[in-house]
Amino acid sequence: MRPFAYERADSAQDALALHDGDAFYLGGGTNLVDLMRLGVAEPRRLVDVTRLPYDAVEEEPDGGLVIGAAVRNSDLAANSAVRERFPMLAQAVLAGASGQIRNMATVGGNLLQRTRCPYFQDISKPCNKRQPGTGCPAIKGDHHNLAILGYSQECVATHPSDMAVALAALDARVRIRTHEGQRVVPLVGRGPEPLYRLPGSEPQHDTTLEPGELITGVEVSPLPMPSRYRKVRERASFAFALVSLAAALDVVDGTVQDSRIALGGVAHQPWRAWRIEDRLRGAPATEEAFIRAAEAELEAAKPLRDNTYKVRLARNLIVRTLTELTEAGRGGAGSTGTGRDGEERA
Structure with missing residues (x-):
């Protein structure tokens, strides 16, 4: 060192x-x-x-939250407002890492963690993210757990955070302190420049942060619908997601009014599933509609040789979770609580 x-x-x-x-x-x-x-x-x-002084979870008058960047992950998951109003966020945090790591890790650090791609972590191997211009050996090498959406020929790495997937589904906004003052940007988005970016021709840049800029907090708006985080991994103990899903669904009289969907383990950033949300708005809350919406989102997937399985895995996870949320809204099965239910093995 x-x-x-x-x-x-x-x-x-x-x-x-x-x-x-x-x-x-x-x-x-x-x-x-x-x-x-x-x-x-x-x-x-x-x-x-x-x-x-950014180690508190502050409740807003409208029911939203401002989460300080220095809040420990374990404290975030245990917070009563988070558990009651944003269960998928608490579930996502609990599905990440181990208890000891959650006791140390902070919200700001979680958002900025780097990929676990084996080529990025091995300095004896070339890697465009670590050394631009050296190539991406993962494309023809070990990529079974790497990206199927939004990647480029420069990089197929995935973002490792569970918490960030839930925050993406929650339309989270990130407070950033600069030399000029403060700016607030969406975590992901289709509008103004968000925090996270896809690799494109510059995979060395995970975010749009300028050198020295400091994340101070995260703003989360109210979520008036049942939500859930599910994570599929190779083993039930500490492991990164093969595919994960943060989902919230509002169903009235059998019709989808609104939804929030984000996928993890499939892209360079938490993947907000805008196509699913657009397709479901006003659609019947049925398995058939969920299948069609999931397939519309995954039409953009370009799996590599050894990660084709992720397309089917993502589709099934989306359909199953949305079905459970529909049942939960009716008072049936499909708990939205904050137990260990988000942890699934492939």
């Missing part, structure tokens, strides 16, 4: 001043420290931001 300087920021302004362009902000460090050990990240300076 290369020697580095360590600084502790006492304010956001202090943090921005300490960031010299070759520094990294340190939250929980659960991803950054691993990358430093692997030689993937070699910061000359770490700026500790864990003591900044």
Whole structure:
């Protein structure tokens, strides 16, 4: 590990001043420290931001939340407002990592964690995300758990976060502190430039953050409908998603009024399923309608040699979860609680 300087920021302004362009902000460090050990990240300076006043979950008058970037993942999942009003967010956090890691990890750090692509993490291999222009060996190599949507010939890596998938479905907005003040951007979106970006020709950039910009919090609007997070993985213990799904569904008299759908494990960023939402609005809440909507979304998928299975897996997960949410809305099966139900093996 290369020697580095360590600084502790006492304010956001202090943090921005300490960031010299070759520094990294340190939250929980659960991803950054691993990358430093692997030689993937070699910061000359770490700026500790864990003591900044962004460690609370604040309830808004309209029922929404402002989640501080320094909130620990375990505290977020245990928060009563999150569990009661946004169960898919609590479920997503609980489905990620281990209890020990959740106790250390922060919301801001979770959003900015890097991919677990094996080529990115192995400095003896070429990787466009780590060293632009060296190639993407995953395309012809080990890609069984990599992207099927939105990737480019430069990169087929997937975003590893569970929490970010739920926040994408919740239309979350990210507060960013800059030298000029504060700006707020959507986490993902079809409108103004969101936080996350697809790889395109510059896969080294996961987000639209400028050097030194600091995430201070996440805004979440009310969610007046049942929601659920489901995660399919290769084993029930600590593992990243093959495919995951954050879904919310509003059904009135058998007709879908609204829905929020986002997929994880399939793209460079949490994949907001806009086509599904557009197709379902005003459609009957039936398995047939759910199948058609899922297939319309997955028409854009371009699976590689060894991850074709993800298309069918995603389709089935979408249909099953939407069916369960429909039943939950009728008072039947399909709990929207925050137990371990989001954890499924392939």
